[in-house]
Amino acid sequence: MSHEAALHEGHGHDDHGHHEHHDTFLTKYVFSQDHKMIAKQFLITGMVWAVLGGLMSVLFRLQLGYPDASFPWLESILGKWAKGGQITPEAYYALVTTHGTVLVFFVLTAGLSGTFANFLIPLQVGARDMASPFLNMLSYWFFFIASIIMLSSLFVETGPFSGGWTAYPPLSALHDASPGSKTGMDLWIIAMALFVVSSLLGGLNYITTILNMRTKGMSMTRLPLTIWALFFTAVLGVLSFPVLLSGMILLIFDRNFGTSFYLSDIYVNGVGALSNEGGSAILFQHLFWFLGHPEVYIILLPAMGMVSEIMSVNSRKPIFGYMAMLGSLFAIAILAFLVWAHHMFVTGLNPLLGSVFVLLTLLIAVPSAIKVFNWLTTLWRGNIRFTPAMLFAIGFVSLFISGGLTGIWLGNAALDIYLHDSYFVVAHFHIVMGVASMFGMFAGVYHWFPKMYGRYLNNSLGYIHFWITMAGAYLIFWPMHYQGLAGMPRRYFDFSIWESFKQFAELNRFISTIAMIVFATQILFLINFFYSIFKGRKVTVLNPWESNTLEWTTPIRPGHGNWPGEIPEVHRWPYDYGKDGHDFIPQTTPVGEDETGTH
Amino acid sequence: MTLFLSVAIIVLIFVVIFQIAKASEYVSILKGEEASRQQNNKINGFLMVAFLVLGFVGIYVCNKMYYGKTQMAQGAASIQGEKVDEMLFVTLIITGIVFVITQVLLFWFAYKYQEDTNRKVFFFAHSTKLELIWTVIPAIALTVLVVFGLRNWFFFTGEPPKNAMVVEVTGKQFGWIFRYPGKDAIFGKKYYKNIDPATNSVGIIWDDEYSKDDILTEQTMYVVKGTPIKLILGSRDVIHDVGLTHFRLKMDAVPGIPTTMWFTPIYTTKEMQEKTGNPNFQYEISCDQMCGNGHYSMKGLIQVVDQEEYDLWMAKQKPQYFTAFPEKDPSAVPVIDSTAKKATIVKL
Numbered sequence: 038m039s040h041e042a043a044l045h046e047g048h049g050h051d052d053h054g055h056h057e058h059h060d061t062f063l064t065k066y067v068f069s070q071d072h073k074m075i076a077k078q079f080l081i082t083g084m085v086w087a088v089l090g091g092l093m094s095v096l097f098r099l100q101l102g103y104p105d106a107s108f109p110w111l112e113s114i115l116g117k118w119a120k121g122g123q124i125t126p127e128a129y130y131a132l133v134t135t136h137g138t139v140l141v142f143f144v145l146t147a148g149l150s151g152t153f154a155n156f157l158i159p160l161q162v163g164a165r166d167m168a169s170p171f172l173n174m175l176s177y178w179f180f181f182i183a184s185i186i187m188l189s190s191l192f193v194e195t196g197p198f199s200g201g202w203t204a205y206p207p208l209s210a211l212h213d214a215s216p217g218s219k220t221g222m223d224l225w226i227i228a229m230a231l232f233v234v235s236s237l238l239g240g241l242n243y244i245t246t247i248l249n250m251r252t253k254g255m256s257m258t259r260l261p262l263t264i265w266a267l268f269f270t271a272v273l274g275v276l277s278f279p280v281l282l283s284g285m286i287l288l289i290f291d292r293n294f295g296t297s298f299y300l301s302d303i304y305v306n307g308v309g310a311l312s313n314e315g316g317s318a319i320l321f322q323h324l325f326w327f328l329g330h331p332e333v334y335i336i337l338l339p340a341m342g343m344v345s346e347i348m349s350v351n352s353r354k355p356i357f358g359y360m361a362m363l364g365s366l367f368a369i370a371i372l373a374f375l376v377w378a379h380h381m382f383v384t385g386l387n388p389l390l391g392s393v394f395v396l397l398t399l400l401i402a403v404p405s406a407i408k409v410f411n412w413l414t415t416l417w418r419g420n421i422r423f424t425p426a427m428l429f430a431i432g433f434v435s436l437f438i439s440g441g442l443t444g445i446w447l448g449n450a451a452l453d454i455y456l457h458d459s460y461f462v463v464a465h466f467h468i469v470m471g472v473a474s475m476f477g478m479f480a481g482v483y484h485w486f487p488k489m490y491g492r493y494l495n496n497s498l499g500y501i502h503f504w505i506t507m508a509g510a511y512l513i514f515w516p517m518h519y520q521g522l523a524g525m526p527r528r529y530f531d532f533s534i535w536e537s538f539k540q541f542a543e544l545n546r547f548i549s550t551i552a553m554i555v556f557a558t559q560i561l562f563l564i565n566f567f568y569s570i571f572k573g574r575k576v577t578v579l580n581p582w583e584s585n586t587l588e589w590t591t592p593i594r595p596g597h598g599n600w601p602g603e604i605p606e607v608h609r610w611p612y613d614y615g616k617d618g619h620d621f622i623p624q625t626t627p628v629g630e631d632e633t634g635t636h
Numbered sequence: 637m638t639l640f641l642s643v644a645i646i647v648l649i650f651v652v653i654f655q656i657a658k659a660s661e662y663v664s665i666l667k668g669e670e671a672s673r674q675q676n677n678k679i680n681g682f683l684m685v686a687f688l689v690l691g692f693v694g695i696y697v698c699n700k701m702y703y704g705k706t707q708m709a710q711g712a713a714s715i716q717g718e719k720v721d722e723m724l725f726v727t728l729i730i731t732g733i734v735f736v737i738t739q740v741l742l743f744w745f746a747y748k749y750q751e752d753t754n755r756k757v758f759f760f761a762h763s764t765k766l767e768l769i770w771t772v773i774p775a776i777a778l779t780v781l782v783v784f785g786l787r788n789w790f791f792f793t794g795e796p797p798k799n800a801m802v803v804e805v806t807g808k809q810f811g812w813i814f815r816y817p818g819k820d821a822i823f824g825k826k827y828y829k830n831i832d833p834a835t836n837s838v839g840i841i842w843d844d845e846y847s848k849d850d851i852l853t854e855q856t857m858y859v860v861k862g863t864p865i866k867l868i869l870g871s872r873d874v875i876h877d878v879g880l881t882h883f884r885l886k887m888d889a890v891p892g893i894p895t896t897m898w899f900t901p902i903y904t905t906k907e908m909q910e911k912t913g914n915p916n917f918q919y920e921i922s923c924d925q926m927c928g929n930g931h932y933s934m935k936g937l938i939q940v941v942d943q944e945e946y947d948l949w950m951a952k953q954k955p956q957y958f959t960a961f962p963e964k965d966p967s968a969v970p971v972i973d974s975t976a977k978k979a980t981i982v983k984l
Contacts, residue, residue, distance in 0.1 A: 317893065395786060396786075416746060446727050
């Protein structure tokens with residue numbers, strides 16, 4: 038019994054020991070400085086946003102699928118936003134915009150990086166906590182305040198911002214251009230600014246921790262790929278988010294203080310000619326996409342890292358080409374900064390400049406191909422255990438291939454000039470960035486849930502969750518390629534007046550139905566998650582997945598400080614699976630004398 | 637009531653699934669971890685192959701159902717469009733091959749190498765040769781696509797032929813305004829502060845001599861088949877985008893920064909109606925950049941006609957100057973004092 042107690046109540050005794058005494062409810066669960074608790078806070082806040090964002094997509098899919106139907110219950114919930122039981126264009130655009138903003142930033146950035154960078158970095162590099170636990174706590178609370186402000190924008194009289202998550206001025210800069218560009222937009226900008234502060238605090242912490250707080254023997258090339266991916270993610274965020282912030286500040290000035298950074302030659306219906314001259318509406322797009330494109334990789338890289346780790350563990354085989362995986366992460370991170378204008382091929386960009394961006398954009402396919410083939414080779418001749426985490430990892434690779442390949446279409450300017458802002462784009466980025474990263478996040482949750490809560494998620498629910506979501510993702514987004522090839526523009530409230538686009542009414546209904554089923558399946562996951570926190574099967578072994586990495590050397594429920602005694606020393610890389618007849622050799626195992634080639 | 641019922645049914649389904657899942661967990665504990673893991677591996681391994689096969693069937697069915705509804709099936713209506721379609725086809729072939737190979741390998745490996753206690757895994761950490769292969773081959777394929785793409789890109793964004801007809805397109809919330817330069821083939825200058833929605837929707841400077849014969853139309857633009865059309869795009873308020881699906885082009889209309897695009901239509905509207913078998917066929921201009929709550933209804937039309945019909949239409953158009961100053965219109969006021977007319981014109 039005493040041994041078990043030690044397993045469960047492991048506390049740091051050296052540098053962080055003093056944190057352990059007198060933890061009140063407030064310091065343990067609310068203003069916690071324990072990276073594991075902060076990770077859970079990020080995860081659960083992210084999940085709340087994911088549900089809200091998903092619900093929004095269900096509502097606007099309802100409009101797209103059933104443009105003529107009336108749902109009286111909608112009016113009783115949404116009031117004037119659904120007059121006569123039908124969502125109004127105002128509400129539709131508000132929903133689309135908020136769905137995009139929330140999913141991209143609050144779920145797939147804060148919810149994904151925030152959760153797993155916080156949870157995994159100290160545990161996998163062998164540190165007692167983040168370099169600055171206090172900044173880490175602030176990072177969450179800035180995110181929390183940003184969330185509250187974003188949420189409150191949903192309830193203002195004129196509605197939340199409704200000009201698309203990219204918030205291009207002049208639409209976003211002119212109070213009179215759209216009802217959503219009034220107070221809703223001010224709140225949107227403030228929320229985003231606080232969000233940027235949150236991700237900078239987090240990012241600096243992640244970088245510092247990875248560089249400075251690795252345990253003895255944990256050289257950079259012995260880091261699990263998860264950590265590498267999170268490292269590059271943090272670097273991308275720290276370098277690109279400030280640019281977005283500056284863009285947002287200029288936008289606030291244009292909106293409220295009469296400057297003309299983005300405004301020129303504008304006549305607003307019902308208002309008249311504005312006095313602003315000399316600004317450039319395109320400038321904002323450069324600032325926005327200088328973050329916006331790295332943002333795609335901020336979302337994708339953590340998922341890639343976790344998938345690499347989970348695939349290796351569950352194939353019982355080393356990740357194939359560790360250095361190539363690392364090099365391709367590095368290449369993607371560099372290229373992420375050099376391709377932003379491929380979102381702007383049709384803005385009147387200088388064609389020569391455009392051609393440079395075509396070249397650099399398509400170049401990303403090379404490191405992406407390396408990653409895909411390396412994942413495939415990792416599976417090859419392995420011994421695959423289909424845990425729910427592994428299924429989601431395989432699903433990630435499949436989606437990454439499908440969505441990545443259409444990126445080759447869109448990155449080629451001569452095709453983009455046709456496909457830009459059509460449903461083809463919707464299909465592309467939802468598959469490669471949205472659903473794929475979400476799969477990475479699910480894989481991570483299923484894999485590390487036992488470490489987070491000391492209990493297992495229900496396996497069968499995990500399988501049901503995976504297969505419905507996997508099939509659903511393809512059923513929803515695959516046909517959208519065809520809509521895009523028919524030229525159907527995105528962000529349309531209704532297609533019935535268009536001779537060229539109205540032929541897909543039936544397909545839209547089908548997609549909407551599947552979307553609702555997939556959303557309902559996610560509720561199943563939520564039930565599984567919250568039920569298992571309290572009632573799930575208890576973890577009884579230290580290392581349930583028989584994994585090599587350090588987090589599994591901590592007690593089943595690690596306390597603040599992670600290891601009760603000394604932090605273990607590392608002697609090898611984390612991917613010695615199936616080596617010399619051993620199923621797995623943890624990183625803490627010293628290298629044997631007759632061992633073949635070691636890292 | 638139906639709402640209540642459907643909610644009740646959904647909740648019931650959740651409860652049932654949840655109970656089954658919980659029960660299966662107890663069963664797996666009874667059976668032992670090893671045995672239940674093997675069973676799960678078998679089921680999921682099978683599902684992997686099933687998903688692969690059903691996936692390809694699904695792609696086939698989807699293609700069968702919807703290819704006919706895409707623009708590809710209809711064919712492009714401009715020389716630019718034909719190049720885009722050709723390029724789409726080549727890109728589809730190249731990415732399609734990669735898609736099939738990688739997806740088959742992924743799901744097949746997942747099935748084939750599911751856990752088997754007798755198999756000894758192959759400790760295979762890296763192979764420079766293999767990695768080089770899948771660096772170089774994609775790089776070559778991409779070079780082909782880049783070269784192909786850039787040739788088209790420079791053609792699309794390059795200068796139109798000298799004989800191009802020029803039309804100015806201005807977007808506003810939520811409609812399109814077209815301006816023709818008139819007989820002198822030169823647009824009069826404009827300044828946004830002159831905009832008057834009733835008579836001068838783009839803010840033409842009437843003092844400019846070139847503006848006197850400028851023609852403004854709304855919603856429908858007439859162009860001639862076989863003639864290169866150069867569009868000069870602008871916007872009055874927010875960013876719009878001139879989306880020409882049938883011509884396979886689009887370009888943003890930005891306030892304060894003029895942009896251009898050009899294309900050569902190869903079928904008249906009538907020919908296209910016959911070609912598609914749809915008597916309601918129209919070349920529609922769709923706004924492809926989020927521009928406010930009426931974005932989805934911002935439709936314009938392009939009538940592609942032959943020269944003869946175009947000339948007839950053009951003859952019927954009245955310069956906007958006479959709408960702005962009806963008293964100057966010679967057709968409305970047959971007798972006019974020519975000296976008085978000169979006196980009222982203020983030079984720039």
